[in-house]
Amino acid sequence: xxxxxxxxxESDRMRELWELQLLDTPPEERFDRLTRLAxxxxxxxxxxxxxxxxxxxxxxxxxxxDAFQTPRTISFCGHAILAEGPLVIQNALLDPRFADNPLVTxxxxxxxxxxxxxxxxxGHKVGTLCLIDPSPREFGTDDVAALRDLAALVMLELANKxxxxxxxxxxxxxxxxxxxxxxxxxxxxxxxxNQRFIFHNKAYEEVLNMGFEQIHxxxxxxxxxxxxxxxxHDKAKEVLRGYPVRYERTFVxxxxxxxxxxxxxxxxxxxxxxxxxxxxxxxxxxxxxxLKRIDRMKTEFISTVSHELRTPLTSIRGSLxxxxxxxxxxxxxxxxxxxxxxxxxxxxxxxxxxxxxxxxKIESGHLRLELKAVDIVQLVRQALAANQGFADQHQVALVxxxxxxxxxxxxxxxxxxxxxxxxxxxxxxxxxxxxxxxLAVSRAGQxxxxxxxxxxxxxxxxxxxxxxxxxxxxDASDTRQKGGTGLGLNISRALVNKMGGQIGFASQEGKxxxxxxxxxxxxxxxxxxxxxxxxxxxxxxxxPRILHVEDDPDIRRIVAAMVQGSAxxxxxxxxxxxxxxxxxxRFDLIMxxxxxxxxxxxxxxxxxxxxxxxxxxxxxxxxxxxxxxASRKVEAVLVKSQASDGELLKAIQSVLRSAGxxxxxxxxxxxxxx
Amino acid sequence: MSAPLCRxxxxxxxxxxxxxxxxxxxxxxxxxVVACASGQEALDCAPHASADLLLLDVMMxxxxxxxxxxxxxxxxxxxxxxxxxxxxxVQAAEVALYKAMGxxxxxxxxFDPMKLSDQIRQAWAARA
Numbered sequence: 160x161x162x163x164x165x166x167x168x169e170s171d172r173m174r175e176l177w178e179l180q181l182l183d184t185p186p187e188e189r190f191d192r193l194t195r196l197a198x199x200x201x202x203x204x205x206x207x208x209x210x211x212x213x214x215x216x217x218x219x220x221x222x223x224x225d226a227f228q229t230p231r232t233i234s235f236c237g238h239a240i241l242a243e244g245p246l247v248i249q250n251a252l253l254d255p256r257f258a259d260n261p262l263v264t265x266x267x268x269x270x271x272x273x274x275x276x277x278x279x280x281x282g283h284k285v286g287t288l289c290l291i292d293p294s295p296r297e298f299g300t301d302d303v304a305a306l307r308d309l310a311a312l313v314m315l316e317l318a319n320k321x322x323x324x325x326x327x328x329x330x331x332x333x334x335x336x337x338x339x340x341x342x343x344x345x346x347x348x349x350x351x352x353n354q355r356f357i358f359h360n361k362a363y364e365e366v367l368n369m370g371f372e373q374i375h376x377x378x379x380x381x382x383x384x385x386x387x388x389x390x391x392h393d394k395a396k397e398v399l400r401g402y403p404v405r406y407e408r409t410f411v412x413x414x415x416x417x418x419x420x421x422x423x424x425x426x427x428x429x430x431x432x433x434x435x436x437x438x439x440x441x442x443x444x445x446x447x448x449x450l451k452r453i454d455r456m457k458t459e460f461i462s463t464v465s466h467e468l469r470t471p472l473t474s475i476r477g478s479l480x481x482x483x484x485x486x487x488x489x490x491x492x493x494x495x496x497x498x499x500x501x502x503x504x505x506x507x508x509x510x511x512x513x514x515x516x517x518x519x520k521i522e523s524g525h526l527r528l529e530l531k532a533v534d535i536v537q538l539v540r541q542a543l544a545a546n547q548g549f550a551d552q553h554q555v556a557l558v559x560x561x562x563x564x565x566x567x568x569x570x571x572x573x574x575x576x577x578x579x580x581x582x583x584x585x586x587x588x589x590x591x592x593x594x595x596x597x598l599a600v601s602r603a604g605q606x607x608x609x610x611x612x613x614x615x616x617x618x619x620x621x622x623x624x625x626x627x628x629x630x631x632x633x634d635a636s637d638t639r640q641k642g643g644t645g646l647g648l649n650i651s652r653a654l655v656n657k658m659g660g661q662i663g664f665a666s667q668e669g670k671x672x673x674x675x676x677x678x679x680x681x682x683x684x685x686x687x688x689x690x691x692x693x694x695x696x697x698x699x700x701x702x703p704r705i706l707h708v709e710d711d712p713d714i715r716r717i718v719a720a721m722v723q724g725s726a727x728x729x730x731x732x733x734x735x736x737x738x739x740x741x742x743x744x745r746f747d748l749i750m751x752x753x754x755x756x757x758x759x760x761x762x763x764x765x766x767x768x769x770x771x772x773x774x775x776x777x778x779x780x781x782x783x784x785x786x787x788x789a790s791r792k793v794e795a796v797l798v799k800s801q802a803s804d805g806e807l808l809k810a811i812q813s814v815l816r817s818a819g820x821x822x823x824x825x826x827x828x829x830x831x832x833x
Numbered sequence: 834m835s836a837p838l839c840r841x842x843x844x845x846x847x848x849x850x851x852x853x854x855x856x857x858x859x860x861x862x863x864x865x866v867v868a869c870a871s872g873q874e875a876l877d878c879a880p881h882a883s884a885d886l887l888l889l890d891v892m893m894x895x896x897x898x899x900x901x902x903x904x905x906x907x908x909x910x911x912x913x914x915x916x917x918x919x920x921x922x923v924q925a926a927e928v929a930l931y932k933a934m935g936x937x938x939x940x941x942x943x944f945d946p947m948k949l950s951d952q953i954r955q956a957w958a959a960r961a
Binding site: 469471473474477480481484486505507735741742743 | 844853854857860903922945946954955956959960
């Protein structure tokens, strides 16, 4: 076997080959289509673009050959680049240079070879376009000419350096991107609209415990168990609809360790005609296991501290409360005022702890709201009643302006009550004695607006920007004087925002302040939208309290509207609810339906008769024929289909009047006579 | 239908709180209170206490409130006696849990001693 000689221009040839920057690059279609063409045109098994490197020949493009390189010493091309024209070996077995070449004697069994040297732009022979076949064959002048033409096309591509460089740059940036994404401790992937992984980083392979090939090109559904895939599927569907998605997901690592990831999906929109279409999504996952652990520790700490503080406070508050309540005997005036101080400050400490806990819950996102349709009108009435005592202490009158019909909003009633109470107590605290605080509810466009107005000193302008900040109070001495915690408004704002509302205020120094909240009106089924018509009402404390036990919501609403503004109206749909209401407070009148979902209204009489003072009862039901009528004390009986609104009102008036609510009938009269 | 509430079996490990609450319930509420310092003591007292209501602190060393309730439920005398929990850890999830265990009410500490009895009476009256 004859090893190929080194050409005289070898060092320049090598430099030119290097400058082409083609060695060890991925296959490119621009070369592959030419070798495919050559393979087909000449009907040979193998066609190659072979680049002759220092000690090997490396194939930039190959058809019909698995090897991507062979040693230069046994190469045919090493010989081909020594001559100007093509090197044609019709039968290698008959050529002493190649007859014992392992490529001839070995499994490749080369018999035919034709190689046309490829010249680089500077004229050095960097390789060949060559044809190989296991059968000997003739190669005529026409064949040589065709091979020469094809080789010329290959040389054009070799010279196309810009393209080569652009490819190189793209490769480099792809490499850099891969390096970066593989180094970052986060899950990074891009999936197409069929949820196939188009790109994923190494972290994905680690967390899924799979190799590149197992993930690449596969859908997430193929990779996960059906249980694990369920929630992911929903998120993927959502992001493909164009919504960014964020959720937490737990992966179990190879070592059996659970890691929590904060997963985010971002939709990717197409270009041009697809500009409005989601064509895939990026997925980003951050390991938040440690954060979660620390967060849990913080929550546990706060919860423990709060419990540890509450335990001694329970004894202190209990003892002071009992002493002040006279349980331990009458106190001398001086002692009583001291115990009062201790008690007030104890109460404040408790409020402070509660507020700090709330504040922590809000900040940590642990606050869970139970949003459902709440009638804000009824809620503010309750808030007003609940704060009446506090207002009385400060000699401030509470005035309600509310429409007669329910105004439903989506809210957590306990938390909304907390907000209204906070605004009311602030307004009361900053009102002068003898002043008035107005609580108004109205419809404002698509929203329901709640206002708390006081005629206090107003908020100094310099302070207005900080009013919702934590522990901010206009006058440091206010903390002591007013007994606030400095957290109330901060918490209120967070709660209102969480319920989808807005909170704000308007204040004029010396004139007063109005805090307002606006919530989107909820159009829950059954909540009839009615025009808002504020009406003057009597202070809650002096109005008679009516409990209406009735399972039909429409009748409840009608009766509520009839007595609205003149009576404090509470309704119950079931016997159970009625008993709960009776347990919560005193009523001046009970209106009772008989056929209720959980039993007969008559059974409520056992509870009513046990009350002191026993409230009068009006039975307002579908029938007046019942043996129970005789045995029970009933102040009036009205039949639903027969009694007019006027008769019902008259009955309410007369029963209340005889029970000693002299003022009420007139109020009812004046409102409902027309 | 609502039998009056008279006797309360009360379990609280903190002696100060136990004293204050017992006094509040007896003097203000006019209840008869059998006060126990631990879950075990409650189990010993329960058969003879003829309690109408169980009032249990949640956080106690050894057997906690829910644990005590479970054990009391095994005794014929307290197999279905209504229960109210008292806790200083008032978290919504916890309240829901105790309610799910059948508690009539969950009273948060610190409680108002003058209103405690009313609070319990209301829960008693409201039970379905």
